[in-house]
Amino acid sequence: xSEFKTPFLxxxxxxxxxxxxxxxxTRAAVRQRLDDEPPRRFLSEEQWxxxxxxxARLMPQPEREEPVxxxxxxxxxxxxxxxxxYRYADMPPMREAWHQGLDAIAAEARNRHGxxxxxxxxxxxDALLGDVQHNRVESRYWRxxxxxxxxxxxxxxxxxxxxxxxxxxxSEIGFGGPASPxxxxxxxxxxxxxxxxxxxxxxxxxx
Amino acid sequence: MLEVxxxxxxxxxxxxxxxxxxxxxxxxYDDNEEVDFAIVGTGAGGGTLACKLAEAGFSVIAxxxxxxxxxxxxxVSDERDQGGLYxxxxxxTGGADPIELGSNNSGRGVGGSTxxxxxxxxxxxxxxxxxxxxxxxGRDWPISFDELEPFYEEAEEALKISGPISYPWSRRRKRYPxxxxxxxxxxxxxxxxxxAIGVQWSPLPLATxxxxxxxxxxxxxxGFCAYGCSTNAKQSVLVTFIPRxxxxxxxxxDLAMVGKIEMGKDGKATGLTYHRGGAWRRQKAKHVVVAGxxxxxxxxxxxxxxxxxxxxxxxxxxxxxxxxxxxSGPGVWGIMDEEVRCYKAPPCMAVTEHWNYDDSDKKDFRxxxxxxxxxxxPVGWAEAQAINRGMWGMKLRQEMTRYNHVAGLRIVxxxxxxxHNRVEVADEKDQYGxxxxxxxxxxxxxxxxxxxxxxxxxxxxxxxxxxxxxWTDHDTSHLMGxxxxxxxxxxxxxDRDGRSWSIPNLWVCDGSLFPTSGGVNPSLTIQALACxxxxxxxxxxxxxxx
Ligand SMILES: Cc1cc2nc3c(=O)[nH]c(=O)nc-3n(C[C@H](O)[C@H](O)[C@H](O)COP(=O)(O)OP(=O)(O)OC[C@H]3O[C@@H](n4cnc5c(N)ncnc54)[C@H](O)[C@@H]3O)c2cc1C
Ligand code: SF4
Numbered sequence: 001x002s003e004f005k006t007p008f009l010x011x012x013x014x015x016x017x018x019x020x021x022x023x024x025x026t027r028a029a030v031r032q033r034l035d036d037e038p039p040r041r042f043l044s045e046e047q048w049x050x051x052x053x054x055x056a057r058l059m060p061q062p063e064r065e066e067p068v069x070x071x072x073x074x075x076x077x078x079x080x081x082x083x084x085x086y087r088y089a090d091m092p093p094m095r096e097a098w099h100q101g102l103d104a105i106a107a108e109a110r111n112r113h114g115x116x117x118x119x120x121x122x123x124x125x126d127a128l129l130g131d132v133q134h135n136r137v138e139s140r141y142w143r144x145x146x147x148x149x150x151x152x153x154x155x156x157x158x159x160x161x162x163x164x165x166x167x168x169x170x171s172e173i174g175f176g177g178p179a180s181p182x183x184x185x186x187x188x189x190x191x192x193x194x195x196x197x198x199x200x201x202x203x204x205x206x207x
Numbered sequence: 208m209l210e211v212x213x214x215x216x217x218x219x220x221x222x223x224x225x226x227x228x229x230x231x232x233x234x235x236y237d238d239n240e241e242v243d244f245a246i247v248g249t250g251a252g253g254g255t256l257a258c259k260l261a262e263a264g265f266s267v268i269a270x271x272x273x274x275x276x277x278x279x280x281x282x283v284s285d286e287r288d289q290g291g292l293y294x295x296x297x298x299x300t301g302g303a304d305p306i307e308l309g310s311n312n313s314g315r316g317v318g319g320s321t322x323x324x325x326x327x328x329x330x331x332x333x334x335x336x337x338x339x340x341x342x343x344x345g346r347d348w349p350i351s352f353d354e355l356e357p358f359y360e361e362a363e364e365a366l367k368i369s370g371p372i373s374y375p376w377s378r379r380r381k382r383y384p385x386x387x388x389x390x391x392x393x394x395x396x397x398x399x400x401x402x403a404i405g406v407q408w409s410p411l412p413l414a415t416x417x418x419x420x421x422x423x424x425x426x427x428x429x430g431f432c433a434y435g436c437s438t439n440a441k442q443s444v445l446v447t448f449i450p451r452x453x454x455x456x457x458x459x460x461d462l463a464m465v466g467k468i469e470m471g472k473d474g475k476a477t478g479l480t481y482h483r484g485g486a487w488r489r490q491k492a493k494h495v496v497v498a499g500x501x502x503x504x505x506x507x508x509x510x511x512x513x514x515x516x517x518x519x520x521x522x523x524x525x526x527x528x529x530x531x532x533x534x535s536g537p538g539v540w541g542i543m544d545e546e547v548r549c550y551k552a553p554p555c556m557a558v559t560e561h562w563n564y565d566d567s568d569k570k571d572f573r574x575x576x577x578x579x580x581x582x583x584x585p586v587g588w589a590e591a592q593a594i595n596r597g598m599w600g601m602k603l604r605q606e607m608t609r610y611n612h613v614a615g616l617r618i619v620x621x622x623x624x625x626x627h628n629r630v631e632v633a634d635e636k637d638q639y640g641x642x643x644x645x646x647x648x649x650x651x652x653x654x655x656x657x658x659x660x661x662x663x664x665x666x667x668x669x670x671x672x673x674x675x676x677x678w679t680d681h682d683t684s685h686l687m688g689x690x691x692x693x694x695x696x697x698x699x700x701x702d703r704d705g706r707s708w709s710i711p712n713l714w715v716c717d718g719s720l721f722p723t724s725g726g727v728n729p730s731l732t733i734q735a736l737a738c739x740x741x742x743x744x745x746x747x748x749x750x751x752x753x
Pocket of ligand 1: 247248249250251252253270271272273310311312313314315316317318319320321323324325326327328329433463464465466498499500501503504507685686716717718719728729730731733
């Protein structure tokens with residue numbers, strides 16, 4: 001699957017920017033997310049470009065000229081060492097795990113294909129990432145880091161979490177977005193407030 | 208990012224939670240003034256007790272490691288930006304079934320985890336307090352439902368719970384203080400499914416306003432409850448018991464991390480050491496109450512070890528930190544033909560407690576579970592699909608476009624108290640130089656049977672409602688135990704009043720008191736216990752038993 005299709009053809013959550021669904025605090029927070037992309041401070045240049053390539057497979061955005069940025073926010077989180085408040089007993093501390101995990105993926109690519117991950121075809125990249133997810137890896141590159149655990153709980157969770165905190169992602173899934181001070185009035189099945197996304201019915205159109 | 212760098216409750220005033228930028232007067236004490244009670248933690252247990260004790264005339268200081276929020280001006284309508292509400296200091300989680308900590312169960316700030324909780328306000332099944340003698344499993348509590356009933360009522364009144372005219376479970380009760388909220392489509396899925404298979408359901412009693420109350424507005428159904436309520440409709444401890452406590456003369460110290468309970472030569476606590484404004488300080492107190500929740504409470508008792516108490520405080524029998532419980536939380540999800548838009552309104556609006564009250568031998572496990580309708584927001588929903596279904600790439604992006612048709616159910620499932628499920632302290636230190644907690648958790652065989660059984664029930668209900676493409680995930684919710692209460696000093700950490708068996712002026716008042724976990728959300732029971740403790744302590748003081 002490489003084409004993306006959303007049933008929310010005309011909905012843009014940012015159209016509500018100046019409506020009662022948004023307050024000043026929220027505007028400031030989202031403004032920062034849209035405008036202030038953090039600089040590279042934690043990852044090495046090689047790790048950064050590798051992570052760009054990985055994120056492009058985990059959350060592909062082929063239809064966008066300017067994809068929703070993901071890597072700068074992961075780097076920012078690592079720079080601030082702002083973890084989730086726990087780490088699994090079989091995992092090294094978060095920052096170490098990221099260094100180790102990214103370097104291991106780079107080594108897997110070179111070992112399998114004699115090339116760096118960024119140079120692989122999308123199919124080979126996906127296959128490699130799928131193997132990491134399912135622990136089909138060379139343990140000498142991973143040492144004490146569980147590959148599947150790193151993939152799911154650190155790498156994929158971050159990429160996905162950052163993508164779905166962007167207004168573009170809210171729009172494409174028809175999410176109402178910020179809702180304060182104004183919330184919602186119509187709560188039942190198939191009920192929609194005028195300020196919510198309208199869903200386009202492809203099947204009805206087809207028929 | 209939601210962040211407050213400096214303590215706000217200083218110089219005789221505290222933030223007014225009801226007015227932007229405004230203050231309320233606050234009584235302040237000197238570090239050397241020996242107050243009656245120093246309370247560690249201001250959540251469901253500590254914040255409620257601080258209010259009760261201050262209103263009874265005691266001098267009280269309540270400490271919290273986190274900030275003193277003004278929800279109206281601080282809270283952003285956004286999942287990611289509200290990360291500052293959670294306890295995110297490093298913790299290690301292990302065992303066969305490691306519990307996800309952080310946002311999943313641990314708040315940090317005045318009001319504790321009630322600031323981001325989802326407001327479900329349920330009483331326990333009466334028999335659970337004597338589940339060993341009446342139902343043949345678990346352990347008996349040192350108190351009965353009868354003893355707690357008036358305090359359930361007191362807590363419900365204090366939070367102006369909105370609930371249905373008659374709630375089908377627990378003991379018959381008088382009307383809830385406020386009328387029930389309309390049930391959203393996500394809740395109606397549960398209702399429709401339960402009706403299809405013939406089990407009872409009910410709208411949930413919720414601690415969010417269905418009508419104005421003082422300066423607080425009714426709920427506007429914005430659905431961000433788990434990320435803080437920016438309208439004050441949510442009746443968190445921050446906007447209920449804390450203002451009352453301040454009004455009654457309590458001092459609240461925000462951004463004040465308690466590192467150690469100080470002990471005197473006579474074997475009694477003399478006060479505590481806390482970190483605030485960049486320095487370690489000492490507060491003298493006649494009594495110390497620990498209310499940091501099921502991980503931080505045992506951790507503080509263990510980290511307070513000294514020459515006299517080498518294994519930590521109140522730990523002669525080695526039980527501090529043991530018998531930690533969570534609620535198991537498998538969920539079943541499906542796709543509805545209708546639009547559900549589960550982001551609207553509080554995430555959980557309908558419940559069935561059928562399997563909490565079913566004692567038939569059709570059940571192949573001991574204990575019970577309730578399940579509720581669910582309302583994940585996009586980040587949480589996408590992460591759940593990624594982690595539980597291993598889904599990524601275009602497949603995940605495409606799947607996410609069906610978000611508005613998703614409906615799901617999740618249980619609050621009882622787990623058994625087991626000694627090896629516990630909180631210990633590790634060698635690693637946190638930013639204050641304090642040993643960090645290590646949490647170990649594994650389900651019992653019975654816990655696993657309960658989980659499997661519940662998946663079948665939830666599937667039946669979702670199918671009955673017309674949901675398709677069902678799939679199952681696994682999660683956990685609340686924490687309980689770690690300093691259990693009991694009648695036998697050899698077999699519990701504190702007595703029926705939360706008082707330590709070995710140190711008479713050291714108390715515990717929070718979720719760590721629970722000897723068993725029950726099959727409903729814990730905070731109303733924690734608050735009822737805190738109300739009861741407040742009354743008991745006042746009574747003891749009058750009788751000279753303090
Ligand atoms: C997302 C979510 C949803 C929930 N939904 C519900 C629900 O719908 N219904 C329900 O009944 N329950 C719910 N809960 C659970 C409920 O919030 C908790 O069970 C309850 O708040 C626990 O009360 P407590 O007093 O034990 O601890 P908390 O309320 O967590 O309070 C502990 C406080 O102590 C402070 N603290 C800890 N250690 C120290 C220290 N050393 N020094 C200073 N301060 C310290 C912390 O900062 C914190 O503020 C939910 C929880 C979460 C996370
Ligand atoms: S839905 Fe109601 S309780 Fe929840 S955050 Fe919104 S106003 Fe507050």
